[in-house]
Amino acid sequence: MYQPYHPSIFFDPTFVANVIAGFLITVAGAVLLLAAAVWFVAAGEWLSAGAKPPAWRALCALGVALFLGGWLWQIVGYYRVGLTVW
Numbered sequence: 001m002y003q004p005y006h007p008s009i010f011f012d013p014t015f016v017a018n019v020i021a022g023f024l025i026t027v028a029g030a031v032l033l034l035a036a037a038v039w040f041v042a043a044g045e046w047l048s049a050g051a052k053p054p055a056w057r058a059l060c061a062l063g064v065a066l067f068l069g070g071w072l073w074q075i076v077g078y079y080r081v082g083l084t085v086w
Contacts, residue, residue, distance in 0.1 A: 009081075018077030022070045029067030036060045 009015050036059045039045070045052055078084040 012081075015077075015081050018080045019074055022073030022075075022077050025066055025070030025073060027070070029063050029065070029070055032059060032063030032066060036063055 010020075036056060039056060039059070040052075045056065075084075
């Protein structure tokens with residue numbers, strides 16, 4: 001009989017807190033950057049040469065911070081779990 005493979009690492013609380021949480025933060029940052037890009041195009045911001053709205057710049061900054069922070073969280077998390085060695 002076929003037994004489906006269930007990777008037990010995904011049920012380990014240490015892995016979830018250290019790696020999957022970082023992945024979700026990275027995805028949230030990517031979604032914010034995508035929303036900023038849609039805003040930029042839909043509002044026609046690319047047509048104006050002046051300063052961009054502060055809310056748009058804040059959204060971009062938050063998106064980049066979350067994306068890079070989540071990526072760093074994952075790298076450190078893989079080290080903490082023991083799946084990578086320096």
